Amino acid sequence: MSKIKNAFGKGKALIAYITGGDPNIETTGRLIRAIAAAGADLIEIGIPFSDPIAEGPVIQGASARALAAGCTTDRLFDLVMELRKDLETPLLFMTYANPVFAYGTERFMQRSAAAGIDGLIIPDTPYEEREEFAGACRQYGIDLLSMVAPTSADRVRQIGKAAEGFLYCVSSLGVTGVRTKLTDEIASVIKIVREESDLPCAIGFGISTPEQAKQMAAYADGVIIGSAIVKLIAEYGENSIEPVAAYIAQIKKAITEQ
Amino acid sequence: MRKGRFSQYGGQYAPETMMGALQELEREYRRWRNDPTFEAELAALLKNYAGRPSLLYYAEKMTRDLGGAKIYLKREDLNHTGSHKINNVLGQTLLAKKMGKTRVIAETGAGQHGVATATAAALMDMECEVFMGKEDTARQALNVYRMQLLGAKVHPVTSGTQTLKDAVNETMRAWVTRIADTHYVLGSVMGPHPFPTIVRDYQRIIGAEIKAQILAAEGKLPAAILACVGGGSNAIGAFYDFITDQSVRLIGCEAAGRGVDTAETAATIATGKVGIFHGMKSLFCQDDFGQIAPVYSISAGLDYPGIGPEHAMLWEKGRAEYVPVTDDEAVAAFEYLSRTEGIIPAIESAHAVAHAMTIAKEMTPEQIIVINLSGRGDKDVAAIARYKGVSLYE
Incomplete structure (x- = not known):
């Protein structure tokens, strides 16, 4: 059983996303430790990409800041290597197809595995193109995560069957970012997935408040929070450790109270 | 399983949230493409609304002046809205209508595609929104107003480099x-x-x-067909029916900007490498990471960092050639x-004219x-004046 799947063993899981290198690599390292200590069960580190088409303005801004500050794929490998000396929390990379492909898919997986990365999310690589990266992921023991959306329709079953780690369930249409209102349209999709797979399901896109986290956690095994954290980092920069840790603790508490 | 491939290029590298729509589009496209009613409706629009067939004009003075090959111009500039973009837009908007869609969105660079989409939307009673890089809204201010006149809403895109690629990003997000x-047209x-x-x-x-017209006029196939290439739609349109005619050279002219040895270039084949972006595997201008x-x-x-996957395949197979043309040469x-x-050509098309001027002299x-x-180049007149240092009262 993968380390990622294991992270769902202790009640509802909280998955936190931050963009690597925003505002700088050093702060990203401190943030990851603080987020883990505050109760996140899994942490997604975004490798910034120049053109993140699945992201809303908040994460677009973070990617641009990180790249401007000199963040590269190599520097994030080094950071993860350093963190792994004492950090147990499962870590995922989230990035677009091109940074992985340009690095050399096999070399990317080899370095990810060596650094201690457990899984990979590539939002512009759907089920149909999975094999572009799946072989190298298998070879180096990296879980390649899959996403389902309310519009996945009859593809849900095949996606569910192929998925690894946990299934990333997109709450609603659109790009990443805070939504004032969330519907339960993904709940019926998760029901279908459950018939095909015993993989944990986590819901992401648009969750920001403890109430929303609690509402979504009821339909799934965990929730994914990104833009709300990145927004705090944008606001507080190098001083964002405390507000982010406090926010993580608050969300963790909300989903644990089920 | 590996659908929509042109050898290793192409594919469907899209977010999960887009996959349902892409599959619906593929299904509906297959359904309508051989439907006689659809074909007749589209043919009528192309003829009566867009003004097709476009002329194949013998450029006699240019031929004499250059003193080499006999030069013909395929006059896509004479189409309604002033470019080849209308061909695709009428097809896609009619398809969207058949699919029951009520709203079309589009990206645009120079504004030609945006204007064509706004035009088709007006004609077919569709709501229309166009995404255009903020820098391009300044370069092509008149086209912004044209789209608004046609009833479209224009969104200036302020992310990234504020040009065509960012307009595509934003249209995908909006979709x-x-x-x-x-x-999404x-x-x-x-x-x-x-x-x-x-x-x-x-x-x-x-x-x-082109094939029918040149055979009627000359009784033989051309030695070469030239077209400018950004994403490559006018080029693939001109090349496609000649791919199996091995005697016909297919030459795509890329925008070299200030030169392929500078950073200020958009020549993808000359300076790019294989990558995955905007839903496709193809060649892209990119850094090591x-x-x-x-x-x-x-x-x-032509200010786009990639090229269509079918061009990447034609290049790799050696079936088509791609050459860089600088700003100076195009102007x-x-x-x-x-x-x-x-004839005032669009600055895009002028890239193909420039390379033709070079090779015509070496031919018989x-x-x-x-x-x-x-x-057509009306949209570019102000920009060319600026380039030449001429100040205009606009």
């Missing part, structure tokens, strides 16, 4: 945000499957007409064609060159 009633032979195939099929009428490069060209329509050709033939009078004049 996944409101997908049920909306069709993608403007070039790029993006995730099935777009490169659909757009090529709607543009191949250019090459089909796969970050997409901020490209540059005087031509907003010189823009002025040359204006003065020699009384028995050989024929066809230049695809993809659009």
